[in-house]
Amino acid sequence: MALVPCQVLRMAILLSYCSILCNYKAIEMPSHQTYGGSWKFLTFIDLVIQAVFFGICVLTDLSSLLTRGSGNQEQERQLKKLISLRDWMLAVLAFPVGVFVVAVFWIIYAYDREMIYPKLLDNFIPGWLNHGMHTTVLPFILIEMRTSHHQYPSRSSGLTAICTFSVGYILWVCWVHHVTGMWVYPFLEHIGPGARIIFFGSTTILMNFLYLLGEVLNNYIWDTQKKPPSWQDMKIKFMYLGPSS
Numbered sequence: 001m002a003l004v005p006c007q008v009l010r011m012a013i014l015l016s017y018c019s020i021l022c023n024y025k026a027i028e029m030p031s032h033q034t035y036g037g038s039w040k041f042l043t044f045i046d047l048v049i050q051a052v053f054f055g056i057c058v059l060t061d062l063s064s065l066l067t068r069g070s071g072n073q074e075q076e077r078q079l080k081k082l083i084s085l086r087d088w089m090l091a092v093l094a095f096p097v098g099v100f101v102v103a104v105f106w107i108i109y110a111y112d113r114e115m116i117y118p119k120l121l122d123n124f125i126p127g128w129l130n131h132g133m134h135t136t137v138l139p140f141i142l143i144e145m146r147t148s149h150h151q152y153p154s155r156s157s158g159l160t161a162i163c164t165f166s167v168g169y170i171l172w173v174c175w176v177h178h179v180t181g182m183w184v185y186p187f188l189e190h191i192g193p194g195a196r197i198i199f200f201g202s203t204t205i206l207m208n209f210l211y212l213l214g215e216v217l218n219n220y221i222w223d224t225q226k227k228p229p230s231w232q233d234m235k236i237k238f239m240y241l242g243p244s245s
Helices: 005-026 042-067 073-115 119-123 127-134 137-147 155-180 186-190 193-221 231-241
Strands: none
Touching (some): 005 137, 042 073, 073 137, 073 155, 073 186, 137 193
């Protein structure tokens, strides 16, 4: 029952996220002590999402290894459910939220870092941890998408789920402001109510776009309708996905 490179890589990514989360939580920052704690930041929520997702990936790999060749239909049925959960998490949360955090953070950072990541934070958060939170998320999720096929849910249910997440987080940010009088992100302090509504609406639209982008990218990578699968593709599917996909 040997582990293959892809499975080892998933385990390494999971351990890296656990390390990032532990180091982030250990930092004594004033914002961690205020209402909502770390949970008011989308970056932290995304880290939790990525850690849970890769945890499910590792669990799926281990379950696949344990059930392969057993002939136990109940175990295979449970494995199918686990694979479905893994695929749903990538489609609805891990890919769109992860790409959103990386893209929006670095775009605003490049324009004016004080609007999203004030220089004062350099005294608390080392550079490697900042990149662990805002950079490596993207290559990690792209590696996962490239090495394993993921079955996307129906487009209507997927878009409904990502919209629910987006609106839920926006309402949470507004509630934190209502309770504390302070916006979670500094740049929201410098724009008017109308601009905030436009920004929140734009973020929801962007999340939907990123969901569709993930679906298109997944189909492009694993398109078996335009060409027959190669032996390497079949080998990847057999070794990494287990008896069902």
